[in-house]
Amino acid sequence: MGNSPTALNKRGNKVIVDGYTFDSEKEALFYQRFVKNCGLPFKVHPRFKLAELTELPCGRGKISAISFSPDFIISDHSGEWLHVIDVKNSFGIYGIDQANKLRFRLFAMQYGHPVEAVVIRKQDFKVITQGVTKQLNEKKPFITDNFDYHWRDATNY
Numbered sequence: 001m002g003n004s005p006t007a008l009n010k011r012g013n014k015v016i017v018d019g020y021t022f023d024s025e026k027e028a029l030f031y032q033r034f035v036k037n038c039g040l041p042f043k044v045h046p047r048f049k050l051a052e053l054t055e056l057p058c059g060r061g062k063i064s065a066i067s068f069s070p071d072f073i074i075s076d077h078s079g080e081w082l083h084v085i086d087v088k089n090s091f092g093i094y095g096i097d098q099a100n101k102l103r104f105r106l107f108a109m110q111y112g113h114p115v116e117a118v119v120i121r122k123q124d125f126k127v128i129t130q131g132v133t134k135q136l137n138e139k140k141p142f143i144t145d146n147f148d149y150h151w152r153d154a155t156n157y
Contacts, residue, residue, distance in 0.1 A: 020044045027071055027087045030120045038147055040082070041075045050106040068103045070115060074147050081113050083147055088117045091128055091141065095119070104130040116151055 014021055015028040018036070022028040022044075035042055051066040074083040084107070088095040096117055104115040108130075119126045119141070126141040129151045142149070 023071075024087070026089065026120050030085075030087050030118065030125065031072070033120070034125065034146070035072055035074070038074065040147060041077065041079070043073045043075075045069045045071065046073055048107060048111065050103065050110060066103070066106065068107050070107070083151060084111075084113050084115050085118050086115055088119055090119060091117060091126070096130065101130060114151055
């Protein structure tokens with residue numbers, strides 16, 4: 001990719017492209033192939049608080065806050081969210097574990113928009129919308145090479 005990696009994390013090398021730090025080469029490739037020149041406004045790794053730091057009664061301790069940073073938010077030109085995207089290695093348990101599913105559900109409940117899990121391929125990407133009534137169907141994910149779709153397209157197969 002021609003980019004110098006920075007610190008290691010549990011998923012591999014972090015990669016810097018255009019001043020953005022990505023958690024993996026797949027995330028950086030998704031940005032370069034599909035996000036960077038999509039013609040729509042986007043944000044990279046915006047941070048959202050899903051639950052506040054909570055103090056237990058009688059000074060027994062604290063329960064840490066829960067935050068979520070989707071990889072990308074793609075908006076229309078008026079600023080309305082079209083896609084909240086999290087790039088994954090797969091749609092199986094190793095790509096989307098129970099902690100991911102819980103964060104995706106909490107995000108959708110609090111912010112009124114579901115998270116789309118994306119698996120990048122050579123010329124396109126597969127999409128499933130997490131936590132929206134239907135279970136994921138690994139045999140028939142929605143496949144596209146652009147953001148001209150509605151997240152519901154990736155829910156109903």
